[in-house]
Amino acid sequence: MAEPLRAETDVLVIGSGAAGMYAAIEAARAGCQVMLVDRSLIGRGGATVMAQMTVAVALGSEAPDHWSYHYHDTLTAGRGLCNESLAQLLCEEGPACIQEMDAWGVGWARNDGRITAAFAPGHDRPRCVYVDFLNTGPAVSKTLRSVVNKTASISRSGDLCVVDLTKNDGVVTGAVAWHIGSGATVVISAKATIVATGGLTRLYRRNSGSANTGGDGYALCLRAGAPLIDMEFVQFFPIGHLAPRLIGMDPIMWDPFRYKLGGRLLNNRMEEFTQNYGVAEDGKYIITRDVGTYAILKEVEAGRGSPHGGAYLSFQHCSEATLREAFGPVIDRLAKNHIDLTRMPIEVAPIAHYHMGGVAANARMETEIPGLLVAGEAAGGANGANRLSGNAITEAFVFGRQAGRSAAARAKVMGTPSPHDVSETLDLLRGEDRQDTPNTAEMLETLQAIMADDVGPLRTKTTLERALARIDQLDVALGARPFGTNKSFDMARLDWLDLRNMLMVARVVAQAALLRTESRGAHQREDLPGMLPAWRTNQVARLKDGCIEILRMPVMPIEIAAQ
Amino acid sequence: MSKTATLKIWRGLDKTAGHFESFEVPYEPGQSVLDGLRWIRVHKDPTLAFRYSCINANACKECMMEIDGETIYACTTRLQPRTMTLEPLGKKILVRDLVTEIAPPQERLRLK
Numbered sequence: 001m002a003e004p005l006r007a008e009t010d011v012l013v014i015g016s017g018a019a020g021m022y023a024a025i026e027a028a029r030a031g032c033q034v035m036l037v038d039r040s041l042i043g044r045g046g047a048t049v050m051a052q053m054t055v056a057v058a059l060g061s062e063a064p065d066h067w068s069y070h071y072h073d074t075l076t077a078g079r080g081l082c083n084e085s086l087a088q089l090l091c092e093e094g095p096a097c098i099q100e101m102d103a104w105g106v107g108w109a110r111n112d113g114r115i116t117a118a119f120a121p122g123h124d125r126p127r128c129v130y131v132d133f134l135n136t137g138p139a140v141s142k143t144l145r146s147v148v149n150k151t152a153s154i155s156r157s158g159d160l161c162v163v164d165l166t167k168n169d170g171v172v173t174g175a176v177a178w179h180i181g182s183g184a185t186v187v188i189s190a191k192a193t194i195v196a197t198g199g200l201t202r203l204y205r206r207n208s209g210s211a212n213t214g215g216d217g218y219a220l221c222l223r224a225g226a227p228l229i230d231m232e233f234v235q236f237f238p239i240g241h242l243a244p245r246l247i248g249m250d251p252i253m254w255d256p257f258r259y260k261l262g263g264r265l266l267n268n269r270m271e272e273f274t275q276n277y278g279v280a281e282d283g284k285y286i287i288t289r290d291v292g293t294y295a296i297l298k299e300v301e302a303g304r305g306s307p308h309g310g311a312y313l314s315f316q317h318c319s320e321a322t323l324r325e326a327f328g329p330v331i332d333r334l335a336k337n338h339i340d341l342t343r344m345p346i347e348v349a350p351i352a353h354y355h356m357g358g359v360a361a362n363a364r365m366e367t368e369i370p371g372l373l374v375a376g377e378a379a380g381g382a383n384g385a386n387r388l389s390g391n392a393i394t395e396a397f398v399f400g401r402q403a404g405r406s407a408a409a410r411a412k413v414m415g416t417p418s419p420h421d422v423s424e425t426l427d428l429l430r431g432e433d434r435q436d437t438p439n440t441a442e443m444l445e446t447l448q449a450i451m452a453d454d455v456g457p458l459r460t461k462t463t464l465e466r467a468l469a470r471i472d473q474l475d476v477a478l479g480a481r482p483f484g485t486n487k488s489f490d491m492a493r494l495d496w497l498d499l500r501n502m503l504m505v506a507r508v509v510a511q512a513a514l515l516r517t518e519s520r521g522a523h524q525r526e527d528l529p530g531m532l533p534a535w536r537t538n539q540v541a542r543l544k545d546g547c548i549e550i551l552r553m554p555v556m557p558i559e560i561a562a563q
Numbered sequence: 564m565s566k567t568a569t570l571k572i573w574r575g576l577d578k579t580a581g582h583f584e585s586f587e588v589p590y591e592p593g594q595s596v597l598d599g600l601r602w603i604r605v606h607k608d609p610t611l612a613f614r615y616s617c618i619n620a621n622a623c624k625e626c627m628m629e630i631d632g633e634t635i636y637a638c639t640t641r642l643q644p645r646t647m648t649l650e651p652l653g654k655k656i657l658v659r660d661l662v663t664e665i666a667p668p669q670e671r672l673r674l675k
């Protein structure tokens with residue numbers, strides 16, 4: 001093959017959602033050269049652009065608040081499993097990042113000049129700032145992207161898919177990437193590397209993420225020797241749009257409607273049901289995501305689901321004027337999809353939304369491996385067994401900023417890493433065109449079906465064991481050598497590289513779920529209902545001799561983590 | 564008989580040496596052209612190249628192409644039970660099939 005292209009930088013940031021862009025800005029501000037890469041386009045993919053509304057932060061601009069109240073709510077939602085030092089970082093530094101975003105012109109909604117906050121389930125007071133009811137994520141992406149654009153010391157490359165992290169003497173020294181646009185191989189040397197690749201929603205058939213959030217950062221870190229934590233906790237968003245068919249709208253768009261107008265969740269008898277699962281809503285939106293998901297799936301199981309297998313969500317109690325006042329042009333977009341909320345309920349069902357688990361890190365966002373840091377959703381532990389509404393964008397800012405700082409501090413005292421042996425990854429990327437390879441897009445769809453059907457919010461030993469067996473079969477079909485070629489935008493090759501990561505991550509999720517013999521938060525074992533005190537413990541996964549090894553680790557109290 | 568849509572898609576790595584290839588796609592009312600393209604990859608040809616990141620949410624703005632001569636997003640264009648012609652953006656550098664270089668120059672791989 002042609003000689004690989006080479007690049008050298010102080011700090012390499014992988015992923016250009018809010019966490020990656022904030023990290024890049026912070027590292028550059030500390031005087032570093034930064035290379036920001038994304039497998040999609042810069043600042044357009046990932047989960048950030050899909051965020052609809054809420055960003056949780058104890059700003060106290062309208063009514064008194066303090067980060068310790070936000071912290072308390074975060075720990076409560078996490079059902080005893082939060083990494084307290086990460087949760088504290090999120091809550092304590094949230095306000096500073098929100099203010100900085102404000103100074104950068106994101107345009108938080110205001111009331112009489114003060115940044116206004118909405119109430120969201122699980123919070124003890126209105127605490128969620130937003131830009132526009134359906135536009136917070138795109139506004140956040142755009143703002144950070146323009147700050148990145150103005151920062152001369154950040155070089156950027158989209159269409160660059162990182163294949164492996166590189167190591168020398170136990171230290172991460174950069175990465176080998178495949179440039180999707182040209183098919184070229186690129187070897188990047190970096191004094192510090194930040195993984196900000198988001199979560200794993202793409203593992204599931206119905207998801208609210210982007211097509212590029214397939215857990216690749218988890219697999220990169222596992223192969224580099226870093227442990228993952230809490231991988232069994234996949235958050236499903238209870239009211240993802242199900243029917244009628246809707247295009248041009250985010251599937252989690254009903255969240256802002258519920259914040260503003262309440263709405264009624266109904267079964268096929270047109271009766272409210274959440275009170276049977278411990279939460280009587282009475283027209284207010286107060287049910288947390290884990291309980292909402294459980295309640296809807298149980299109604300479906302009992303034969304009381306809506307025609308497409310979910311629940312009804314009704315705003316028929318609202319007049320047309322009320323709806324229009326609250327959502328203006330969105331009502332016209334719904335009309336184009338033949339949806340008139342004054343006349344009909346829509347159908348909603350749980351949809352894979354976020355991953356509480358991720359790469360284990362300390363409060364400096366350093367992983368166990370020197371030179372390797374993590375930021376945003378890719379980091380695990382802050383949200384325990386269930387995440388509060390609004391904490392995802394906040395953690396992207398705060399963890400991104402901290403990772404950028406820590407990476408810069410390291411880069412300043414490190415020499416350029418010595419040349420590392422990248423022959424194994426280069427060999428993997430050698431061009432070859434194999435005939436009669438399986439359809440990679442079909443394999444991806446099969447994996448999404450396995451995860452949705454057998455490793456979804458409700459699991460049993462039987463479904464998890466079946467999933468693991470089927471993941472084994474896919475692994476065999478994938479083999480050890482990539483499909484496709486080194487030509488531009490070879491989708492078979494890209495899918496192969498994605499499946500290599502996705503199958504590994506899917507296996508970790510299923511294995512961790514099988515080992516956790518209780519139900520807690522987003523992990524509901526139908527064969528083992530109820531939380532067990534003995535299971536107030538995290539599970540940590542590592543790659544050992546090609547196999548996933550999962551061990552229990554006591555939840556780390558904050559006073560110990562701080563040492 | 565169930566209805567189908569025919570997507571007539573420009574394929575190739577070189578603007579001067581491409582060809583059109585037609586795929587029959589099952590038609591369901593309400594689907595987007597992006598749904599049709601994703602169906603083709605799973606059921607007919609996984610090598611078909613087009614950009615998308617978000618799925619039908621019109622958030623990533625990556626799936627812009629020429630549909631029946633009009634520059635438009637595949638995720639907000641309805642699939643129709645007829646022949647629809649899909650081409651890469653004519654004014655952008657071609658990468659492959661329906662993929663063009665749409666990133667600003669400073670956001671592309673540039674190594675000194």
